[in-house]
Amino acid sequence: MTIEQNLVKKLRSSNLRPTKQRIEICKVLFDRERTFHFTISDLAKILNLNSKNKISLATIYNTVEILKSKGHLKEISINSDKTFFDTNISNHHHFFNENTNELTDFYDEDISRIKIKKNIPGKKVKSIEVLVKIANSN
Amino acid sequence: MTIEQNLVKKLRSSNLRPTKQRIEICKVLFDRERTFHFTISDLAKILNLNSKNKISLATIYNTVEILKSKGHLKEISINSDKTFFDTNISNHHHFFNENTNELTDFYDEDISRIKIKKNIPGKKVKSIEVLVKIANSN
DNA sequence: TATTACTTTATAACTATTCTAAACTAGTGT
DNA sequence: ACACTAGTTTAGAATAGTTATAAAGTAATA
Incomplete structure (x- = not known):
């Protein structure tokens, strides 16, 4: 095809x-x-x-x-x-490079399992998204 | 004062x-x-x-x-x-209520410790922010 | 009080996004 | 193939959030 x-x-x-x-x-x-x-x-x-x-x-x-x-x-x-939009529709996370404004994907396997210890009565968690801001280390 | x-x-x-x-x-x-x-x-x-x-x-x-x-x-x-802006400048996270568009803070103690298993050479992690989208459970 | 640098203001300019309504096109039935 | 209808595209106008401008005002300092 x-x-x-x-x-x-x-x-x-x-x-x-x-x-x-x-x-x-x-x-x-x-x-x-x-x-x-x-x-x-x-x-x-x-x-x-x-x-x-x-x-x-x-x-x-x-x-x-x-x-x-x-x-x-x-x-x-x-x-x-x-x-911004993303063609990656799976649940995933982002690095945001503060120097270049670039975004990079990363996935659940690249992060420890996240557990939310607080619950909101009557509400269901729809998604958990992590944004890791990075910058030059020097 | x-x-x-x-x-x-x-x-x-x-x-x-x-x-x-x-x-x-x-x-x-x-x-x-x-x-x-x-x-x-x-x-x-x-x-x-x-x-x-x-x-x-x-x-x-x-x-x-x-x-x-x-x-x-x-x-x-x-x-x-x-x-949006936030007067809370400490490292913290947000619930975003998809039904009402309301934001609620939560803190590091309300979430399991996050460990990023992927490292980007030459870059330092500046912050880790979690956005938990919630919605009515019915 | 005078001087200087910083601040506020109204308004214009700019930019991202949405709306509008007319022209166009794909799908469907004949 | 042709006509019909609903869906789609388009240029351009309209809207909304934000930033720039430049003149008037104010705070700090001597």
């Missing part, structure tokens, strides 16, 4: 019409080895750099929002004026 | 002139029992609700930014279109 067919399947399975634009966007997001941390403007730059058929910003916003709502993207919590 | 004298001391110790506006702002931020989670607009609303000497938005932004840079406030990472 080609990459494109896979993406069409992914879109259809979320009840999204596989339009030209969505497929282009999904190629950038999901056709890669490693997970991808990005802002809307990162994505727009990549999409519209070399192609003659520019995709409008509104479509990029819409598509990212809808992919997030379908669970194909995650929004990341970092102090910033921009919103 | 009065509250005001304390705040003046706090400002001076950070090389900040204790102006009328800064003292007003600090009163709202620091003269309270519990820690305070707020956005700029929360703070502006409180400051300018009943007083006749309105403090300009620019001053509020400036002051919060400078208090943050001096370590008297912390910026909080939450997915949101607004920036």
Whole structure:
């Protein structure tokens, strides 16, 4: 199955019409080895750099929002004026490099088991996310 | 020592002139029992609700930014279109209530000791922050 | 009191994001 | 193939949070 067919399947399975634009966007997001941390403007730059058929910003916003709502993207919590997204939707954690503003994933196996000793009556834990801020050690 | 004298001391110790506006702002931020989670607009609303000497938005932004840079406030990472701040500057963690968007602090003693098993060469861990998302259990 | 550096302010500018409404397109039935 | 409908894209306007500007005001210091 080609990459494109896979993406069409992914879109259809979320009840999204596989339009030209969505497929282009999904190629950038999901056709890669490693997970991808990005802002809307990162994505727009990549999409519209070399192609003659520019995709409008509104479509990029819409598509990212809808992919997030379908669970194909995650929004990341970092102090910033921009919103970051992550193609890694599994439960995982981040290193945030304060010198370069870079994000790196790490996983449950890279951290000791976390146990919350306080419980909030009537509430259920939905997720536990750890943000480790790092910086040059010198 | 009065509250005001304390705040003046706090400002001076950070090389900040204790102006009328800064003292007003600090009163709202620091003269309270519990820690305070707020956005700029929360703070502006409180400051300018009943007083006749309105403090300009620019001053509020400036002051919060400078208090943050001096370590008297912390910026909080939450997915949101607004920036949140916290008067609790100690290392601590948050519950985020997905139903109400409320934040609640919790501390190192409420969580098992966290050990990061992965190390990034040349980098030092500056902080470890945990965000626990909770929601109604029904 | 005079001087200087810092601070406040209104307002303009900027930037990220959302809205709008018209044009376009994919899917479906005929 | 054609027409219909619902869903999608688009440019541009609108909105909202935040930062910059430059003039007026104020605190500290001598």
